Amino acid sequence: MGKRALVIAIAGGILLAIGLPGLINRLTQGMLNVGWSTPIPWAMWLAFYIYFIGLSAGAFLISSLVYVFGMKRFERIGRLALFIALVSLLTALLFVWLDLGHMERFFFVFLHPGITSPLAWIVWLYTLYLILLTAEIWFVMRPSFVHGAEGRGGKARLYRLLTFGVRDLSPRAMERDRKVVWVLATIGIPLAIAFHGGTGAVFAVTIARAYWYSGLFPIMFLVSALASGGALLTTVVAFIVPNGLGEYQEEVIGLGRLLALLLFVDFLMEIAEILVSLYGTVPAHFIPIYEQLFGPNWWIFWILGMGMGLVGPMLILTFPGRKSAFWTGVAALIATIGFIGIRWNIVLPGFAAEELPGIGRAFMEPHWVYRFYSPTWVEWGVTFFCIGIGALILALGLWLLPLRAEEARA
Amino acid sequence: MYEDLQRALKKPIHQRHWGMVIDTRKCVGCNACTIACKAENKLPPGVVYNVVIDEEFGTYPNVARRFISRPCLQCQNPPCVRVCPVRATYKRADGIVVVDYDDCIGCRYCISACPYGARSFDFGTFYTAGQTPEVAPWDVMPSFEYGEEVQREPGNPWRSPIGNARKCHFCIHRLEKGMLPACVTTCIGQARIFGDLNDPESLVAQMAASPRAIRLKEELGTEPSVYYLL
């Protein structure tokens, strides 16, 4: 296994270990020890879920630059992009699953779906997307599997398996693969847009929460998805792929340009949203924003979201990052982390305003607490665990799968 | 009201539309409704179907005080139902919005979607279990919501209704037995009027038609079945 993959693997293992007690508590005690409550029914786990969904969608859309629009300059990182999309998706799904009050019943969404529920839609979309993604990855990698299948060793045996006996590498076969990939990738674009926009819709359709209830929401979702996905991809290419900075210099810098653009658009939208809400001081709009900016968790907005997520990276990318792959990578890394803040502030401020003025003082019991939320150790634990799993899969992929350019060329 | 109730019960269910009118002039903010509901449905900590909002206005000595008691408004166009991914929560023919505890996957989408904060999530908490020298019987007693024996089990998060969304159901189990909802019978201001909105004879229908009647957040188009008299 490559040194860096190993680092990821170890990091993942550690996270998983730290998170395990939390996970066990979650599985044995249910939601007994979470910090969220009825008035704040969606919290940390939901924030991470949409975060990872965003990463997945973003990474996938970028991969489509290669497989749909045949952008040569990114060709060598196409597979990586696809795989990151997959890993992020799996991690995201793990988060929502653990967020369910009754995990064991998740499949009811297929048995008796609520057709009017955005949540139901996106679950189907995710499923479709998952299938499509795996298929696309397989087709993209098949040649490498075939090559790798020769020779001995565990990896060879694995590859032999993964070819599913389809060993034909004739130009015709390759041509067919290319077409299939193109088709899948092309279907993938609207799909990704749909499910991610859909995720936005989950929030947007809740008339109860003025903060979410806006047409802009799904769009913002997309743009920030692209941005965050791009950021992660860039980070991985730059720092995780062996000698990424050297080998993939142009790609990294290229991605950096793209990222800068996406960040800027996202920034504009954020500003718009905030100004509008602050201007018209309608409580339902005003309070959530105000809470974000000046509430107890102000730092999530200013430092994490705005600082690390948007402004910081933008500056780095426009100045040192213009030429330096390293700085681009740094910017991307910071952005990747910073976007957690942006996601957080998509979910939680939605609950900042009382549905009915005064309801927060009408009743006070554990888990019936308005405005105040801080994640408990159980929530942190589960979060670490899920991310840990993600990291492990990523490492596994880097180790076993032909994700890297030279493997692709072979 | 009992007469109205009996008349309604004789009709086929789809011809009924259960509704409530709460007269804010008669409401004295006592919370008997809130606690009656807790007791009737054996609700655990953090689960509350009815709340009473107590607001003070004005400045001394010209002060006013308003009490808004809020059960589930049983919206006829219920956003909570619309968003449920598994159709675990739905509107009955008689207009009552219910939750099927065996179908609910506990995603809490309905909770975020309710514009009135009328739904609770059951976290599996108890009042005495594990916190006092012994477990009190009322803490682990079954309730009869929906006319079934609903038994919560300490330490078993997999057993519904723990892990579910829960809400006011207009005491269906009492209605079907010819009894008014617990919060209605116990209202010491006699501010709560209950009955069949489809029955023009019924007191509730007449009250709902009064010019003093309003509904909360009418603009959202949720069409609540609960009216307030100002």
Added chain:
Amino acid sequence: MKLTRREFLTLSAFVGGTALFHQAMNVLAKIDPDGGGIYYPLAEPGNVIYTVCQQCNTQCGIKVRLLDGVAAKIDGNPYSPWNLYPHLPYQTPLREVAPIDGYICPKGQASIQTTYDPYRVRTVLKRKPGTQRGENQWITIPFEQAIREIVEGGDLFGEGHVQGLRELWAIRDPKVMKAMGDFVKKIWAEKDPEKKKGLVEEFKAQFADYLDAMIDPDHPDLGPKNNQIVLMWGRLKGGRSDLLHRFFGSGLGTVNRHGHTTVCQGSLYFGSKALSEQFVDGKFSGGAKFYWQADLGNSEFVIFVGANLYEGNYGPPLRVVKITEGLTEGRLKYAVIDPRFSKMASRAWKWVPNRPGTEAAIAMGLIRWIIENGRYDETFLRNANTAAAKAAGEPTWTNAVWLVKIGEDGTPGAFLRAAEVGLTTKQEVEKEGKKVTVYVTPDGKEYAYDLLVTMVEGKPVAFDPNDAENGVVGDLFVDTTLRSPDGKSIPVKSGMQVLKESAEKMTIEEYAAEAGIRPEDIVELAREFTSHGKRAAVDIHRGVSQHTNGFYNVVAWFTLSLLIGNYDWAGGMIKATTYDYLGSKTKGPFDLGTMNPGALSPFGISIIRHEVKWQDTTLYDGQYPAKRNWYPLSSDVYQEIIPSIGDAYPYPVKMLFIYMGTPVYSLPAGNTNIEVLKDPRKIPLIVASDIIVGETSMYADYIFPDFSYLERWEFVGSHPSVAWKVQPVRQPVIPPLTEMVKVYGQEMPLSLEAMLLGLAEALGLPNFGPNGLGEGVPLTHPDDLYLRMVANLAFGEKEDGSDAVPDADDDEVRLFLEARRHLPRSVFDPDRWKAIVGEDLWRKVVYVLNRGGRFQEFAKAYVGAQVKNKYGKLVNLYQEKTATTKSAMTGKPYFGCATYIPAPQDVLGNPLEDEKAGYDLVLITYREIFHTKSRTISNYWLLGVAPENYVLLNAQDAARLGLTDGDSVKVVSPDNPEGVWDLGNGQKKPMVGKVKGVQGLRPGVVAFSLGHGHWAYGASDIVIDGQVVKGDPRRATGVHANAAMRVDPYLKNTCLVDPVGGSAVFYDTRVKVVKV
């Protein structure tokens, strides 16, 4: 049926819609209530028992729904006038009532949490020998051992010998005690000090053999050693009270049996007692311990003063509906005089936030305006006697026109007697061999007592106040001088004149300024009050009575009411009326009052020195002030019991029994009781009956577990605002949670009853045991007493039985048995029960118990515009008895009429001026509907609505003090600068609460609600048999600031008091709040 009563109001307010109900019931009957497929066992009539709530003293009727013998849900009893308006006809069959629920308040809804409190005591607890009282170190001991130790005494705690009950039960011979008692009366009646001394010597001679049984032979009026046993109780109701008085009174023979009245609304009772004293045989007696409330169902205008009907009072379910209906009907309009913007103030026509303690100032202002503007009911006021009132169609009358003698210093004294002005002549005559004095009128009529005098068109006329034939109508305003036969001049005034002059002590502007309100407020209130004929009323409670001037506040407001003569009128002032359960009215079926073999008749000065004048006793030394105050006009002076024991005044006490009371928590400055309680030298033995280790029982030596209200019997009586004649019955509903013991050879669950019967058995008390109710009539089980009481109630108040309730039919008997199938034989045994009441009364008993008591028909409470259940007597506008009683503190007589006395004053009458020392806020306290005193903190459902209470300040004050909502502040006062409860066990509980700034509170006032700030009652750890029972922090939240309340500077170990009415004072303390 439409219980929203809208339709009843279309009917006359008096004749309720009984007809409608029958219709309704028929409708109901036709429907089969079995909703298809719906499982709801609680709906089955066979799973319901009707009884009475006791979460607070409103005592609502409830129906308890049971699930496998466990109380599962509680609803209101629709048969009860408390819980449905109008209530269901009494004859409505049980089955039909099953689906119909009445209303109860949130505490009632949560009440199973009191019964099934995880912290309940199940077995007898004894203070661990070697540990101090209050250390909360307990050991469990067998019932028999506890009984033995208390009866025989001994070195029980390694602290030396403790006297047992047997020893203290000194005089046991009824005849001897009776004779002694009569003799002591003679001593008291003797005015001449020398002769008094002589009588004492006589006493010693006559009772020489018993002198060692006396507390102090030189002061026989202290009574026998029996009096060194003291019983104090908090919440006590009929049945249990009869048992307790039987045991401690006629059994052990102690006079010291005192309730909590004065901590509650004492001066409201004793003001009313003074107002209701009747003229019997020439002097005033028979004043009733009771009070009036407004007949809200029919009033058009009501002034509520210091009464909190939406959140407290007696009580929300009973009273609120009549108001909310009245408001929406447009029938009722009301004003609220309260420094706090209570929930009820928020619906008032007028809120008058007065300065605490100035209630009488407002009343006197109104009285002055009404008199000046002649808006009083002249016809009513001028009726001098029964006959005149009858003629005028008035159910009550007053003494406004009676002539009062005026002393040379101008103070009004006794009423003028006819002989004094020669209208009658005193003569000695022979009557069956005895010389008696009689009074003879010019026309030769003889009276055993002298007549009184009124002016009729300027001429003095003698009259008999109780004369039912010859009506006398007097002149209202009289201020003149009459002459005695021997020509001495006697200045006299009419009662009305005295009132007028009392009201004229201040101008309306001055009264308003005093109360911190606008003069217009007074005028508007007065005008409105006199604009509704007799359908206006005043409704007053603790905010009026619990002041150092409480007695006069109460008298002033009821006197105001007297000016429109609204007593016994629908919409006016009414009183409680109950069915007799003792069988005394009919002398049967069971005349329990007389079924009391060997009954002692206790005598002597009580430890609280009540109902006797210091000046009459052998303790009087003419040195004013006396060591502590005396209470000739009141009783049940709760705050006086423990401090007097501490001061051993008038004598030391050996044993204290506490039943369902927690003086430490409930009294103002209750912390001062701790020093006495924790000292075995001051009280050698303390026994508490409790359901839990509470704030006071934690200082006991023994705690006997008691039944909760769902496990026991009680006959709870009524409240003044209940127009109907009633007697709700509390009865066993669930299998008791307490340990089973053996008494008189029978299984019996631990309880107050088991404790008393056990002690009686060990002592061999004659009025308990196999012949306890008479030869061959046993009192060996509580049923022996309680079932007979139910039987009396069922039989009614007519000898011929025509007042009896119907027999329960077979179906009802079946339901009765089915609903009780889960009760153990020790509690419910149909055969035992039937045997006690007898075959012919059995089904009537079932009928009553099936309905949770006996309730008069809705329609029967009114006749025309008057109430059916009348007071129907004299109401004193001028009180001779009060005016002729001298204070033991000042030696001056009390004023006999409504007046305004500023508060606060100490017991000597000196004003307190703590504000000058920088204590700038007046501390007041009030009820939230979610809590009852010390007793509901265990109700976790309620804590959701009120997890803690607050230190309420007016937002201006909060700002001034730089406080924001949520800040923690400490309440400190001159007596408690540290702002803590010193628990005397090394621990201190700070009086710290969170600030809440509101607009609805008079600036300069700070308020906290009752029920939080616990340190016992499950709030902190205790040790039983070496095991730690962890406390629950949820019970320790909030603040209970009673320990900040002012200690009387003269009494030192007692809160401020109302020296006349006996009230403990809650609302006259100046405090500071300091941020912590």
